[in-house]
Amino acid sequence: MTSPILVALDFPDTAPAVALAERLAPELCRLKVGKELFTRGGPQLVERLQGMGFEIFLDLKFHDIPNTVAGAVRAAADLGVWMVNVHAGGGRRMMEAAVQALRPYEKPPLLIAVTVLTSMSDEDLAELGYGESAAERVRRLAALAQDSGMDGVVCSALEARDLRTHRGPDFCLVTPGIRLAGDDAGDQRRVVTPAQALANGSDYLVIGRSITGADDPLAALERVHAEIA
Numbered sequence: 001m002t003s004p005i006l007v008a009l010d011f012p013d014t015a016p017a018v019a020l021a022e023r024l025a026p027e028l029c030r031l032k033v034g035k036e037l038f039t040r041g042g043p044q045l046v047e048r049l050q051g052m053g054f055e056i057f058l059d060l061k062f063h064d065i066p067n068t069v070a071g072a073v074r075a076a077a078d079l080g081v082w083m084v085n086v087h088a089g090g091g092r093r094m095m096e097a098a099v100q101a102l103r104p105y106e107k108p109p110l111l112i113a114v115t116v117l118t119s120m121s122d123e124d125l126a127e128l129g130y131g132e133s134a135a136e137r138v139r140r141l142a143a144l145a146q147d148s149g150m151d152g153v154v155c156s157a158l159e160a161r162d163l164r165t166h167r168g169p170d171f172c173l174v175t176p177g178i179r180l181a182g183d184d185a186g187d188q189r190r191v192v193t194p195a196q197a198l199a200n201g202s203d204y205l206v207i208g209r210s211i212t213g214a215d216d217p218l219a220a221l222e223r224v225h226a227e228i229a
């Protein structure tokens with residue numbers, strides 16, 4: 001079975017991250033290593049998790065000048081990760097440079113662009129001076145990402161249906177902001193349940209605290225699988 005679930009290992013250190021991975025199984029999920037954990041554990045931790053059989057989404061959301069981002073995604077590819085992301089807000093030339101950087105690889109990571117963070121609301125965007133809603137901005141950035149040669153985008157599952165229609169069946173939709181019924185939204189603003197996210201057209205569900213914060217993370221993961229079966 002190929003699971004659509006990516007468990008976000010947002011831990012302050014490597015020991016609890018590895019301990020959690022030991023309680024999960026590569027058949028049931030992939031793992032996401034983000035900014036906090038990577039800054040602590042570095043490439044060695046990624047290699048250790050890969051050695052345990054997990055495919056890794058390296059979520060460092062690169063956002064810099066094209067040359068710098070190209071070098072960063074190359075470093076991610078050399079590490080052998082399964083997926084890596086950049087911010088679509090870095091623009092066309094930055095995304096094209098990232099795409100170009102992965103051309104020489106026989107088995108490159110999936111290259112994904114973050115559109116509008118799921119922690120952002122329409123009000124947050126207005127405060128930044130953007131004259132469009134989150135849904136409109138996601139649509140614009142997803143079109144630009146696809147046109148720049150990216151494999152897909154990170155968005156909220158609220159926008160997945162619209163993107164599936166407009167960007168076609170092969171464009172990869174990665175959706176964080178997933179909450180089981182009754183879970184606390186926390187800092188997230190655009191949240192959706194696992195079943196609804198898949199029904200909307202998501203390919204991959206990024207789930208952090210609903211699994212990592214559970215008393216029994218494996219049981220929580222199995223509950224998500226049961227919900228989407």
Ligand SMILES: O=C(O)c1cc(=O)[nH]c(=O)n1[C@@H]1O[C@H](COP(=O)(O)O)[C@@H](O)[C@H]1O
Nearest residue numbers: 008059116117118154176177206207208209
């Ligand atoms: O790129 C991401 O993974 C990401 C993008 C986004 O727009 N929103 C978002 O929450 N994420 C990540 O997804 C995870 C969500 O965690 P939970 O809110 O605990 O489920 C975190 O690791 C975030 O860094």
